[in-house]
Amino acid sequence: MLEKKMISKRFGKINPLSIDDFIQFDGYKNLKKALSMEKTDIIEEVQHAYLRGRGGAGFPAAIKMMGLAKETSKEKYVICNADEGEPGNFKDRYLMENDPHQLIEGMVIVAYATNATKGFIYVRGEYQKSISLLKWSIDEAKKKGFLGNNILKSGFNFDIEVRSGAGSYVCGEEFALIESIEGNPGRTRVKPPFPTSVGVYGKPTLINNVETFSTIPTIVEIGGKAFAKIGTPSSTGTKLISLSGNVKNKGVYEIPFGVTLRDVIFELGGGVEHDRKIKMVQLGGACGPIIPEYMLDMMIDYERFEEFDSKTGAGAIIVMDERFDIFDILLKIVKFFAHESCGKCTPCREGHIQLENLIMKFIERKATEKDMLSLESLARVIHQASLCGLGQTSPTAIISSLRYFRDDYVDRIEHPART
Numbered sequence: 001m002l003e004k005k006m007i008s009k010r011f012g013k014i015n016p017l018s019i020d021d022f023i024q025f026d027g028y029k030n031l032k033k034a035l036s037m038e039k040t041d042i043i044e045e046v047q048h049a050y051l052r053g054r055g056g057a058g059f060p061a062a063i064k065m066m067g068l069a070k071e072t073s074k075e076k077y078v079i080c081n082a083d084e085g086e087p088g089n090f091k092d093r094y095l096m097e098n099d100p101h102q103l104i105e106g107m108v109i110v111a112y113a114t115n116a117t118k119g120f121i122y123v124r125g126e127y128q129k130s131i132s133l134l135k136w137s138i139d140e141a142k143k144k145g146f147l148g149n150n151i152l153k154s155g156f157n158f159d160i161e162v163r164s165g166a167g168s169y170v171c172g173e174e175f176a177l178i179e180s181i182e183g184n185p186g187r188t189r190v191k192p193p194f195p196t197s198v199g200v201y202g203k204p205t206l207i208n209n210v211e212t213f214s215t216i217p218t219i220v221e222i223g224g225k226a227f228a229k230i231g232t233p234s235s236t237g238t239k240l241i242s243l244s245g246n247v248k249n250k251g252v253y254e255i256p257f258g259v260t261l262r263d264v265i266f267e268l269g270g271g272v273e274h275d276r277k278i279k280m281v282q283l284g285g286a287c288g289p290i291i292p293e294y295m296l297d298m299m300i301d302y303e304r305f306e307e308f309d310s311k312t313g314a315g316a317i318i319v320m321d322e323r324f325d326i327f328d329i330l331l332k333i334v335k336f337f338a339h340e341s342c343g344k345c346t347p348c349r350e351g352h353i354q355l356e357n358l359i360m361k362f363i364e365r366k367a368t369e370k371d372m373l374s375l376e377s378l379a380r381v382i383h384q385a386s387l388c389g390l391g392q393t394s395p396t397a398i399i400s401s402l403r404y405f406r407d408d409y410v411d412r413i414e415h416p417a418r419t
């Protein structure tokens with residue numbers, strides 16, 4: 001079996017509205033276990049697990065927990081990033097809609113281990129079903145004593161509030177998200193200080209993705225060392241994959257790290273619709289690289305993805321068959337980022353408009369070799385000089401296409417439109 005169901009093990013097996021179903025399926029058992037452990041031991045298990053953030057950047061979760069735990073402020077926050085604005089990603093929605101209590105349990109364990117006082121789940125505004133389900137589940141958890149004051153008579157108090165964004169992609173970036181929770185426009189800022197020192201309302205704050213929090217109960221259950229044996233040495237555990245595009249079986253799959261892209265697309269995805277050939281696959285969402293079919297034997301792990309100068313660990317795989325034109329796809333991606341740029345820094349604000357113009361020249365077959373060089377250097381400037389992760393990752397698709405689909409560029413230059 002290619003799939004390894006750890007955090008998706010309850011998907012379809014419980015009624016997500018029923019806390020009793022969750023409890024019967026081992027739910028909140030790991031919270032009870034965690035409350036009986038030393039707080040430092042919980043963090044140590046996460047460290048042994050070498051759990052890396054599942055929201056894209058792959059930052060070790062234990063380091064954030066240690067960072068928050070050492071802060072002495074009376075108010076400390078834990079935020080779950082459920083903004084999921086990256087096109088092609090839908091696994092956080094699956095987690096929230098199929099197993100909301102697993103996420104809550106993970107957040108309470110992290111809050112307990114770090115002495116956090118309050119939690120927020122920042123949910124993408126379009127995810128109304130997730131929002132209602134989470135609110136309902138939080139109320140149910142409070143009634144049963146898993147949230148609120150004196151959780152399971154441990155003396156620990158912790159509550160969670162659901163907040164929602166208004167559809168801005170950049171609000172998934174942690175500082176923009178903090179601004180949005182505070183009621184301000186979603187604008188980022190330069191790091192340091194990091195949120196674990198100065199976060200929401202100026203207080204120490206730990207921010208993790210839905211999948212990261214949802215993995216914590218499993219680590220408490222099986223122990224960090226056992227968790228680390230799954231996957232590859234530096235990409236441990238399992239990963240939820242959002243598989244979409246021209247595959248037969250689109251959906252969310254949980255795989256151990258180390259499985260190849262080809263296996264995900266053909267074994268889980270059932271291959272390409274109408275058995276067409278694959279032209280390209282985009283990894284991670286709009287901010288990820290576009291690779292050709294011959295690279296599909298690549299393993300899914302953080303290291304491989306980082307070779308593209310991009311943090312693309314959120315787990316989207318978008319398959320495009322031979323009917324698709326690389327320039328049409330690039331145009332859609334660049335338009336998306338031009339629209340979502342918050343406008344704070346020049347390379348991102350102005351650069352995406354220029355990229356759009358250059359790609360249009362290739363679409364209209366009016367491009368020259370100089371345009372190709374301009375496209376390449378502009379993409380690199382945006383990547384290197386932008387203030388936040390949006391501009392730093394948005395040119396990845398262009399940069400990778402220039403590497404792997406250069407023949408398509410040359411073809412457009414060598415065969416211009418007749419005037």
Ligand SMILES: Cc1cc2nc3c(=O)[nH]c(=O)nc-3n(C[C@H](O)[C@H](O)[C@H](O)COP(=O)(O)O)c2cc1C
Binds near residue numbers: 052056083085173175
């Ligand atoms: C423009 C932009 C959008 C982002 N959107 C999300 C998002 O929707 N969900 C998410 O978990 N992380 C997103 N991130 C990453 C977060 O800033 C942050 O690294 C993440 O929430 C940390 O959680 P993790 O360590 O568990 O991955 C985004 C980053 C950038 C730069």
Ligand code: SF4
Binds near residue numbers: 170342348386390391
């Ligand atoms: S890179 Fe783009 S989104 Fe990020 S701060 Fe600059 S303008 Fe705003």
